[in-house]
Amino acid sequence: MSVLDGDGVDAQPGSGTALSDDFGREVTGVRVSLTDRCNFDCVYCHNEGLGDTRGPMEPSESEMSTDDVVRFLEVAEEFGVGKVKFTGGEPMLRQDLEEIIERTPDSMEVSMTTNGTFLPGRAADLVDAGLERVNVSQDALDPEAFAEITQSGAYERVMEGVQAALDAGLDPVKLNMVVFERTAGYVEGMVDHVAENDGLQLQLIEYMPELTGRPDWNIDIQRVHDWLADIADEVEHREMHNRKRYWVNGGMVEIVDPVENANFCANCHRVRVTHEGYLKGCLNRNDDLKPMGEMTKPEIRAAFRQTVADRVPYYGEYMVRDGEGGWEFNEKYLDGDW
Template sequence: MPLEDDHGRAVTGIRVSLTDRCNFDCVYCHNEGLGDTRGPMDPQDGEMTADEVVRVLEVVHEFGVEKVKFTGGEPMLRDDLTEIIQRVPDGMEVSMTTNGTFLPGRAAELAAAGLTRVNVSQDAIDPEAFAELTKSGAYDKVIEGVEAALEAGLAPVKLNMVVMEPTAGYVPRMVDHVAENDGLQLQLIEYMPEITGHPEWAIDIDRVHDWLTDRADRVEHREMHDRRRYYVGADGEAETPDIDAGDPDGPAAGEGMVEIVDPVENEEFCANCHRVRVTHDGKFKGCLNRHDDHRSMADMTREQIRATFRETVANRVPYYGEYMVKEDGQWVVNDDYIDRPVPTADDD
């Protein structure tokens, strides 16, 4: 059975950063909440080895963790990525977030190894805008990578787009792009100034929700995560949307799916978080936004990993609504939480 924290949230997923190296330098990068710490392109001593990554996955799988997403940095800079995917415990779903530039020529190999799905970062359907946002000239390679993933059977491919002032104007074209191309979905991710800076880039995400409600043929409300999925026809003609709490079969023919991830100041989002993270240098991290909850797995013995995982889960709280609380309309750190005794594995 999965471990639950004190707020009744079972941990069923884990995100593992395989490296902090990246061949892009995106203006919004937060490197899994650690800040833009892009390192040299050569492998670093601090990165977990393949054996260490697999050991962590085997242990958390004992506790009912069913899904792993490999992230970075750019995870495909790991020469041993195929080996790591092959060694993921049986029954654990494997996905990956990538910038897509290395998928051509490797997507089929990774799918054969056990990869089931990819998220590809793509913030604009425009080479010049893409280059400005990512500080790279790899637009064509990313498009080729998405096509390679689809050909390898990794559909649906989710395109990740961070929505902020520098990118908001590209949202309509991105929505049209996924509506016009079978096998693609769009995940619009709210910009998080609290971990990336530049608060002037933040937008009112409700603007995007409202626009999509008008644009969509139908709307699905996912109650578990309090998210909305917008199903958009390729012809650009929207019918009156229906809000429904069920789970439809997915996009119909000629229809694209768009989902908004809006965690900023969202208590409902945090109340439904079911994942733990692992940093590239082997530390459990209970929350993307927090930096006081990193727990080293020391020399990576299974016993230590089990104990550290239990402590990490025991110490998880919703970031908004518990770690951060509202006072006079402003979000502030909850001093009562900060000053409380820190849970340990012995408290289970």
């Protein structure tokens, strides 16, 4: 029996079985950018790997519509995708965010990454719509340092947003902190902060100089690992991405360290969607962008299948060791023969 998918084209019903790439990595999650607009201008931002394309604050006609986003998610569900994370830019600049979440397939776990400034007054509605988890970007507890890093004066508003998320039941709230030269001095304070405040967790994210163009801001993330290991009451190793969680005085701190990490890439189970409706198989690459056409379900299905089929682990395959301890591009993928 065929299914008429609303586009006037018969389509096979999804089996719910996740697609795998040639490296055995099942795609079980999607990360959907809803806009490249943002009310912050963070100095380290790479805009989901697309570079500094931040434009005017008014909505652009190029942004996926509400129906486009929902239609994509319905197709992703057919292919066994069980998780979606909404990102931006700042996703809460989308006034239809609650509708998008409410119309997300019930089988999907819904999370969001935000700078938190719009959570006061909206957090409860987002939870009612179906939001289950939230990450809030917070790179320092010092208002002046926060302003320098984010190019905004919204420190107090972010703190209010975190509390609004907790009050709405989004517990735990995970604070995202990018660790680089200008934030490293605030890591200790953030670790203490999550230990002293119930409902908060800390995610330390390795700075990605290849996406930001400022290698001089980089620090050795292993130093942070070593420091946390020395002070932690417990260390948990997560097989996914080979991550480590450190429990310090009751607070949970996790490090996300993808740079030059072949284990991280070997365990990646996500594809990404740009705000303009392009699929990409890897954060670090923009040479694999695939359009979804007019966003009909058949077009989305075809693009999704091809994106998964073409996925390549960035470190360990697309980038390979050069024999001297460094990394170089794998010519196999530069020649276009693959």
